[in-house]
Amino acid sequence: xxxxxxxxxxxxxxxxxxxxxxxxxxxxxxxxxxxxxxxxxxxxxxxxxxxxxxxx
Amino acid sequence: xxxxxxxxxxxxxxxxxxxxxxxxxxxxxxxxxxxxxxxxxxxxxxxxxxxxxxxxxxxxxxxxxxxxxxxxxxxxxxxxxxxxxxxxxxxxxxxxxxxxxxxxxxxxxxxxxxxxxxxxxxxxxxxxxxxxxxxxxxxxxxxxxxxxxxxxxxxxxxxxxxxxxxxxxxxxxxxxxxxxxxxxxxxxxxxxxxx
Numbered sequence: 568x569x570x571x572x573x574x575x576x577x578x579x580x581x582x583x584x585x586x587x588x589x590x591x592x593x594x595x596x597x598x599x600x601x602x603x604x605x606x607x608x609x610x611x612x613x614x615x616x617x618x619x620x621x622x623x
Numbered sequence: 624x625x626x627x628x629x630x631x632x633x634x635x636x637x638x639x640x641x642x643x644x645x646x647x648x649x650x651x652x653x654x655x656x657x658x659x660x661x662x663x664x665x666x667x668x669x670x671x672x673x674x675x676x677x678x679x680x681x682x683x684x685x686x687x688x689x690x691x692x693x694x695x696x697x698x699x700x701x702x703x704x705x706x707x708x709x710x711x712x713x714x715x716x717x718x719x720x721x722x723x724x725x726x727x728x729x730x731x732x733x734x735x736x737x738x739x740x741x742x743x744x745x746x747x748x749x750x751x752x753x754x755x756x757x758x759x760x761x762x763x764x765x766x767x768x769x770x771x772x773x774x775x776x777x778x779x780x781x782x783x784x785x786x787x788x789x790x791x792x793x794x795x796x797x798x799x800x801x802x803x804x805x806x807x808x809x810x811x812x813x814x815x816x817x818x
Binding site: 581 | 631632633634635637638639642761765768771772776777779780783789790793796797799800803804807
């Protein structure tokens with residue numbers, strides 16, 4: 568017989584919603600950081616990280 | 624058999640249904656339709672509602688209520704950090720986490736009610752401006768997600784049993800998600816101010 572505790576309804580709902588919310592927020596903030604870096608590229612024009620038309 | 628399973632996993636089933644519903648509404652572009660149709664409401668809030676008129680006419684009233692809004696947000700931030708850093712085992716480790724989470728939750732609930740009430744007034748004064756800001760909608764979405772997460776999922780789980788009986792990784796995940804979601808609400812709120 569397994570000694571591992573069976574996960575209850577509340578625990579599954581908590582982990583599921585936490586993973587979905589945290590994943591969405593991390594995705595949002597990573598996209599914001601990427602767009603900020605793109606703006607910095609355009610502003611200072613010396614690095615080509617994502618999509619800088621000033622650097623070939 | 625099916626009935627007992629539905630009863631046993633009620634919250635999980637509701638969660639799956641809610642997320643499926645959100646996905647279906649997104650595919651059907653319901654959110655875009657609601658966004659487009661809500662502009663008259665925002666214009667009415669700014670120009671015709673008494674909240675908008677007071678907010679745009681009396682700068683001192685607006686500033687005072689905004690100060691209460693910021694203080695409420697500070698209390699929310701304080702309770703969230705105290706609770707979640709305690710759950711992560713970083714601060715206040717000499718106080719039982721069950722005692723701390725129950726105590727801070729009452730303060731958090733009252734501060735959230737105050738922040739929402741004053742926030743509606745603050746938004747009414749600049750309703751035609753915030754309507755066009757994506758970051759305002761990000762804040763509203765994070766606020767709804769954070770409120771549902773705390774009141775329907777996190778707190779019921781923490782109140783249901785001694786914290787030592789909950790998987791420690793579940794507690795860490797809940798605490799980290801809570802910090803991230805309220806950080807997003809606060810950061811988006813300040814971003815509105817600088818947009």
